[in-house]
Amino acid sequence: MRETAHRVLGPDAGPDALPPVGKELDTLISTLRGHLQLLMPEVEQAAGWLPENSPTRHSALTCVGEARGKLRAPELSFARLAGSVMYARRLARVLVALCEHYEIVSAGVAETPSQTAFVRLADHCLTCPTCQARDDQGARLGLPCETHDRLNDEYREALRLARADRRHAEASA
Numbered sequence: 001m002r003e004t005a006h007r008v009l010g011p012d013a014g015p016d017a018l019p020p021v022g023k024e025l026d027t028l029i030s031t032l033r034g035h036l037q038l039l040m041p042e043v044e045q046a047a048g049w050l051p052e053n054s055p056t057r058h059s060a061l062t063c064v065g066e067a068r069g070k071l072r073a074p075e076l077s078f079a080r081l082a083g084s085v086m087y088a089r090r091l092a093r094v095l096v097a098l099c100e101h102y103e104i105v106s107a108g109v110a111e112t113p114s115q116t117a118f119v120r121l122a123d124h125c126l127t128c129p130t131c132q133a134r135d136d137q138g139a140r141l142g143l144p145c146e147t148h149d150r151l152n153d154e155y156r157e158a159l160r161l162a163r164a165d166r167r168h169a170e171a172s173a
Contacts, residue, residue, distance in 0.1 A: 001035045002099055004028065005092035025084055032091040036067050039098050046105040054110040055119070060101040067094045100166065114158040121151040 007020065008028055020028055043060050050057035070090050104112060111119075125131045130145040 001039065001095060004031050004035060005095045005099075008032070008088045008092040009096070020088075025088060029084065029088050029091065032088065032095055033071060035095055036071055036091065036098065039095070039102060040064050040067055043098055043102045043105060046102065049108065050105060050110050055115040056101075056104055056109055056111055059115075060105045063094070063097050063101045067098055070094050112158075112162065114155065114162050117151070117155040117158040121148070121155050124148060124151050 043064050047057045047060040047064075073087075073090075124147055128145060128147065130143050131148050133141045133143050135141055
């Protein structure tokens with residue numbers, strides 16, 4: 001599934017990259033749609049085993065909803081080639097995201113390290129008197145807080161590690 005998505009997105013598939021055309025593009029769109037239709041129920045089922053309040057469950061189900069929306073959205077008809085390419089890329093991006101969610105929820109991960117770090121940061125920001133300090137007009141003062149800085153650094157590191165893990169998994173696949 002990822003391989004099909006990367007044929008549309010590819011490592012060099014920036015906005016200026018030449019996309020597949022004609023029958024190849026039509027075939028890729030049909031294949032991407034089929035992959036999404038197969039994967040969505042699997043992600044929903046695996047997410048259903050996670051606790052109701054799990055951020056991973058919520059994210060996975062949100063991604064399934066996004067995928068459903070992409071499947072319902074018609075290809076843009078105002079410019080046949082440009083519309084089909086944009087549609088294929090949207091399908092490919094949501095397929096890659098759905099694959100990532102499937103790997104996480106099927107492993108039973110209720111909360112990823114980056115989600116855990118974000119929750120710790122958010123909890124701190126909501127309860128810390130320094131982070132909550134406001135002026136007379138109610139605007140936050142933005143006072144320096146060592147705990148906030150440390151938790152923010154931990155969150156950014158968790159995101160960096162997650163991105164590195166994804167790149168490593170894609171390279172080895």
